[in-house]
Amino acid sequence: MNWEALITTLKLALATSAILMLIALPLSYWVAFSKWRWKFLVEAVVALPLVLPPTVLGFYVLIALGPQSPLGSFGLPFTFGGLVLASVLYSLPFAVQPIAAAFGAVERKYIEASWMLGVSNLETFFRVIVPQSRAGVVTGFVLSFAHTLGEFGVVLMVGGDIPGVTRTLSIDIYDQVQSLNYSSAAITSAVLLIISFMILSIVYALNRKVWFFAADRRHREAV
């Protein structure tokens, strides 16, 4: 078991999903509420990582971060920072889609009630829309975390497999198998499997409202 790779992986997943929250909350708000006619184009771009081979995404990120590009001066290729950037792009739909769906499901009357009580759009966002979308926001966070854990192609393209910096669990497993170290690969794989299963269980439990949101549940039962 490569503990260094596990820590790198968790660090990457945490950094990625934290940054994604900052991007996904406003972006999801826009996706959920904008009436711009070309909005579907933005939605398609956000969803691209779902269908694009990770190597394609990784390739473009690598080019974008390379010395020829405006971002080249930051020296991001084959660094942890570059890896985070690529992961954020790669996991974007996993954060935006559940959050935008939850925002869109907030009933219009609550937003209007907030306005009619003199509360600004921004404050309404934090006091009505986000609290009523808790399950969606948590799902977005957890899914992007889990998705980053399982990343392989993008990490390989942009990160470059540097131990302790950019070597994640999935790459470690690949390396182990390449060197015919099957027993080590089996343990690491099992660890990744268990972590992923636990995280997805949390997501589904949240959406079934097994633990939280007692108030919501009471509300739903009463209606």
Next chain:
Amino acid sequence: MLLIADIEKQFKGLRVEAGLRIPPGSSTTILFGPSGAGKTTVLRCIAGLEKLSAGRIIFDGQDWASVPPQKRPIGYLFQDYALFPHLRVRDNIGYAARRSPGTVKQVASMLKVDDLLDRWPSELSGGQQQRVALARVLARKPRLLLLDEPLSALDAATRDHVRSELVQLLRTLGIPAIVVTHDWVDALTLGDQMVVMSGGRVLQAGPPQEVFTRPQHPEVATAAGVETVVTGRIRWREGGVALLDVGSAQLATADPGGQEVDFYVCIRGEDVTLEKGRAEQSSARNHLRGTVSGIAVAGVLTKVIIDVGFELVALVTRQAATDLGLVKGAEIFAVFKASAVHLIPNARI
């Protein structure tokens, strides 16, 4: 005028056009009409939740064309109250006045919801939800109240009780209110003025009693569904029956209970039977002798106005009108049961 609203709003299928004038001080204006009449649209335009296609809204001399809903000093009560399900009653009421716990306390005690503050909205009855929603609206210290069907979410038993509380409240507050309703009892009970809408247009405006008794449009009459609205005073009550003076006539009705003596007396035209002579025995308590003072065709029915000491309207079939030989000046008995008389407390005396 506190509010001058000339509203034109083009929707997909409907064009809503209405003009409203609201004077300062405690007055309640009823926006009355069937669903789809455009009443709620008018309210939402005034609130700023819908943009006008044309027209203007002037509040206290200020043009509201570019004033966002947040900046309009309006208390808007939503039809199903829209209490935030993720906040307790305390935080719902304090939503607008977050930094002023004193205000929360004050409005909570005014609406008698002090003991509900720690509950969730889902734990409240319909009547309680309505009071909490009103408290939340008042905590904002509005200068104009817009109430969208404030009683329609309640069951019949609760509605009567909450309606009389609402009358009291609106009189105490001294804030003008616009109340949307399709219930004529609401209109008579709450309204000082009334605007009847149908199909996006204003059909008639005036004091509710006048609108109901003198509908200038067949649609108003249909919407109202009650042809006779007169004022009456209870002379005595005994054994569940009350005797009322109405004009120069006397009516027997079911005793409405309570202490009030002044009422609007409402009788639907369909409930009035016309007879040539006085029946020997009948279960109907009211037999009033009168003369026909007017006859008009009302769809498949004939509307007969009889002077029985007050103006009573009966709706009969054309055949019946012919058989009875009804002409202007003819003498006739008007018969209706005590239970056909609806009494609505008249607080404006």
